Amino acid sequence: MNQDWKKLLLTSIVVGMLWGNQIVNAADQTGGVANHISSVFTDQTDIRSTSLQAVQEAVKQGLIAGYPDGSFHPRQHLTRREMAVLLAKAAHLTLEEPSQLVRNNSDWATPYIDAIRKVGWMTGDASGNFRANDPIRREELASILVRVTGAQGIKGGQQQTLSDESMVSSWAKEQVHTALKLGLLESSEGSFNSKALVERQDIAGILVDVFQTGERTASLTKLDGDVAYIDGRPFVISKELQSILNDGNKDALQNAVITYDARTRNLSSLSEIQIVQAGTVKDPVTLDLKGSSYKGVISVSADHVILRADTLSQVFLKSGVSVVSIEGDIEAVTVDTTDKVTVQGSGTWKQIQMKDAKSVIQLPETVKTDKVILPKGGVSTQIIRSTPTVTRPSSNTGTSNSNSDSGGSSGPSTPTPETNPPVVIVPPSPVNQPPVIQSTIPDKSVFWGEGAQEIDLSTVFTDADEDELSYEISEINHNIATVDIQGSTLRIQPVALGNTTVTVKATDGKGGSITTSFSYLVNPFVITPPIPPVIPPIVTPLPPINHAPEVVKTLQTVEIQLGTTSDPIDLKTIFSDPDGDELTFVVTSSDNQVASADITDNMMLLNFYSVGSATMTVTAKDNIGAEVKSEFTVEVKAPVAINHKPTVAGQISKLNVTLGKVSDTVSLDGVFEDSDGDILTYTAESSDSNVVDTSVQGETLTLGFKNVIGSATVTVKATDPDGEEAETTFTVKVEDPDAGKGLFISEVVWGEEFNQAIELYNPTSKPLNGGDITIVRSDTDTPITLDPDTIIPTTGTLVLAEELSNFIEEEYYYLILGLAENTEPVTLTLYYKGEIMDTAVIVPAQSLTRKRDTVQGDKLSYEPSEWSNIGENNYDNLGKFDSLITP
Structure with missing residues (x-):
């Protein structure tokens, strides 16, 4: 004690x-x-600089408080009890009043814990124990915050990769990632540190961030499924708003200015949406509110916007909009721009108000209006009908008749009256309202020699028209005091003893004024002699009763394998002292040959020496000598043989395959090794089974090719009997040997009389069927076609010769070319399976041969530079094209 x-x-x-x-x-x-609640603490220097502002703001908002001694204990670990109390208070949960018996025998925090368990934010372990004294870890905090914000199961948001994800408990992984996506918690350089304990200074900023109250206005920067980013910060979209904040409305809502309520980071309501994203004539942006229950304001300040709704409460057309389409009924429309606004669409507008006499709006016949409110100086022609329907109201209706036949601005031609024209209301000229006194100036009593006193006159007078007021002193005795007015601040200073009435007049500049007075008394300065203090008798109080320490958490049996270590145990979480005394700890072992323990400050570290069992006894003492003991068992078990995972001993080389190959095998012998000598099993997987698939039999990997050009990565895994595995990859590439090659015309001969021929060359690795070949001629509409059983072999030629020629070669294909009577060159266009392959020109009295490096024809146009003239009546090269390119 x-x-x-x-x-x-x-x-x-x-x-x-x-x-x-x-x-x-x-x-x-x-x-x-x-x-007031102070946010200056005696241990403020212990608060991290990055947390100080959040702590002060949390204290200011009443979300967290310091201790009665003026300290905050920023590094103290937060318990589940404290967390429950903070959440219940921050959320203003209803607490059930416990009975007197419960108050006498239970934890003071029980009402808060019951309230938190009732809403499902914090529960307990599988046995139903709340574990109020346990400290909160970061992964547990993540789970709690996800429940508080109602973010369970969200799909949107930016997923983060954690380098220490394996350290996160399986039950908490989804909640940790959700908390990171919503920015409820942060990682540090890719590490989450899930088992770290939460300090009091850490929770302050989280409470300020999550428990925001009241409406706010900001920019909607992004929609991502069920997550909305407002000024770049993620919020959960409530189910009620998902019919509005969705992908269908994403374009129209880009950077929209919204007024929203997002308690506990859950976007629950909208009171105004201002559209600032413009569309185009061909591609307008659309905000579709049909089927939604939205009752707030819609403001449009951009062009080419389409609004669709069943009913809207209020629509503002603001500066920046000139063309808008509105489909649906509206309670009230306000035109708050001096630009002309053209409206398309349909519906009934119960009221339309023009804010400025220069405002103009053009409405189609399909938009009906019940009442029009014009500004001062406004005229009915501010509303234009595509087919004019609004008549100028007569003088006996009380509406504006400023557009008489004798003058006025030029409007549309004489309108056709509606059956029920809208009521047009012109507000009367405003009547000036004089300033009034909202609070009187109290009488002042000061001492001579004091400095000046200041009075803020803006808190004394007010003006309903919001006119700027000027002030003056209409009555004062300048021998008693001097006065000076700067703006709305009155400074008065005593100059002599006495009393004077001070009268202040406020004027609005429009003839309205009002005065108020107060008494100003200047007293002589008197020094009152001090009153001697009364010294009370000294009473010696009885010393308080010391209470022994208590065990607040039972130490559990420790089971561990010899050769491993256990985490330190914080004894401050095991023992507590009702008087707040500092405790000292001693630990003994029933068998020091099996296990012992060392205690540094309040941390106990266990040491293990041999297989067996030992009982550990921990004694906690206060500084008066009162103590309490707690025992637990240590079971040291024999170490389990360590399995070593297989490793990659050699890489499999890249495999290049020619298109058409069916399969190949790869031996896995020597690719992997296992230091334990375990028998390995192998599996393989292709990244693209449309290119190659895999199967493994023993140590042989079989690759099946799909006759498709492409590449795939094959991953081979070796697994030992304990499930440990290693993997390696290699690439399989299937290539087409005929890429960049195609059938072409290799020689054209136009000799004397009927000696004409066309030579075709096949540079590919496959024979080509003559039935798929067509040659279109420029001199006739009848193309050249070949019999289906005609074959052009691989890297071979086919000579098409005039049937009436002197050629006698049996391998030639003879047909009637009919060129002998022509005198002009003929353009030949070669097709294969309907695709253009080459363009050539056969010229009278010339023999032209293709250059030897040609592998494909001219698909677009004839290229003379690719041809050589080998003379007149030269037939020696026919059927003998000698390509320089090998297949």
Whole structure:
């Protein structure tokens, strides 16, 4: 226990008796001092600089508080009990009043814990124990915050990759990632540190962030499924708003300015949406509210916007909009721009108000209006009908008739009256309202020699028209005091003893004014002799009763394998002292040959020496000598043989395959090795089974090719009997040997009489069927076609010769070319299976042969540079094209 309690209690009594009356009197004279929560703590220097502002704001909002001694204990670990209390208070949950018996026998925090369990934010372990004294870990905090924000199962948001994800408990992984996506918690350089304990200074910023209250206005920067980013910060979209904040409306809502309520980071309601994203004539942006229950304001300040709704409460057309389409009924439309606005669509508008006499709106016949409110100086022609329907109201209706036949602005041609024209209302000229007194100036009593006093006149006078007021002093005795007014601040200073009435006049500049007065008394300065203090008798209080330490958490049996270590145990989570005394700890072992323990400060570290069992006894003592003990068992088990995972011993080389190959095998012998000598099993998987598939039999990997050009990565895994595995990859690439090659015309001969021929060359690796070949001629509409059983072999030629020629070669294909009577060159266009392959020209009295490096024809146009003239009546090269390119 604290040994200075006597001094502290004695000092408190003496100070209270000496100064009690003076403190009460001071409060009477000043009218009392308002209670406030201080955010300056005696241990403020212990708060991290990055957390200080959040702590101060949380204290200011009443979300967290310091201790009665003025400290905050920023590094103290937060318990589940404290977390429950903080959440219940921050959310203003209803607490059930416990009975007197419960109050006498249960934890003071029980009502808060019950409230938190009732809403499902915190529950307990599988046995139903709440574990109020356990500290909160970061992964547990993540789970709690996800429940508080109602973010369970969200799909949107930016997923983060954690380098220490394996350290996160399986039950908490989904909640940890959800908390990171919503920015409820943060990682540090890719690490989450899930088992770290939460400190008091950490929770302050989280409470401020999550428990925001009231409406806010900001920019909607992004929609991602069920997550909305507002000014770049993610919020959960409630189910009620998902019919509005969705992908269908994403374009129209880009950077929209919204007024929203997002308590606990859950976007629950919208009161205004201002569209700022413009569309185009061909591609307008659409905000579809049909089927939604939205009752807020819609503001449009961009062009080419389409609004669709069953009914809208209020629509504002603001500066920046000139063309808009609105489909649906509207309670009230306000035109708050001086630009002309053209409206398309249909519906009934119960009221349309023009804010400025320069405002103009053009409406189609399909938009009906019940009432029109014009501004001062407004005219009915501010509303234009595509087919004019609004008539100028007569003078006996009380509406504006400023557009008479004698003058006025030129409007549309004489309109055709509606059956029920809208009521047009022109507001009367406003009547000036004089300023009024909202609070009187109290009489002042000061001492001569004091400095000036200031009075804020803006808190004394107010004007319903919001006119700017000017102030003057209409009455004062300048021998008693001097006065000066700067803006709305009145400074008065005593100059002599006496009393004067001070009268202040406020004027609105439009003829309205009002005055108020107060008394100003200047007293002589008198020094009152001090009253001697009354010294009370010293009373020696009885010493308080010391309470022994308590065990607040049972130490569990420790089962561990020899050769491994266990985490340190924080004994402050096991023991507590009702008096707040500092505790010292001692630990003994029933068998030091099996296990022992070392204690540093409050941390206990276990040591293990041999297989067996030992009982550990921990004793906690306060500084008076009262103590309590707690026992637990340590079971040290024999170490389990360590399995070593297989490793990759050699890489499999890249495999290049020619298109058409059916399969191939790869031996896996020597690719993997296992230091334990375990028998390995192998599996393989292709990244693209449309290119190659895999199968493994023993140590042989079989690859099946799909006759498709492409590449795939094959992953081979080796697994030992304990499930440990290693993997390696290699690439399989299937290539087409005929890529960039195609059938072409290799030689054209136009000799004397009927000696004409066309030579075709096949540079590919496959024979080509003559039935798929067509040659279109420029001199006739009848193309050249070949019999289906005609074959052009691989890297071979086919000569098409005139049937009436002198050629006698049996391998030639003879047909009637009919070129002998022509005198002009003929363009030949070669097709294969309907695709253009080449363009050539056969010229009278010339023999032209293709250059030897040709592998494909000219698909677009004839290229003379690719041909050589080998003379007149030269037939020697026919059927003998010697390509330089090998297949």
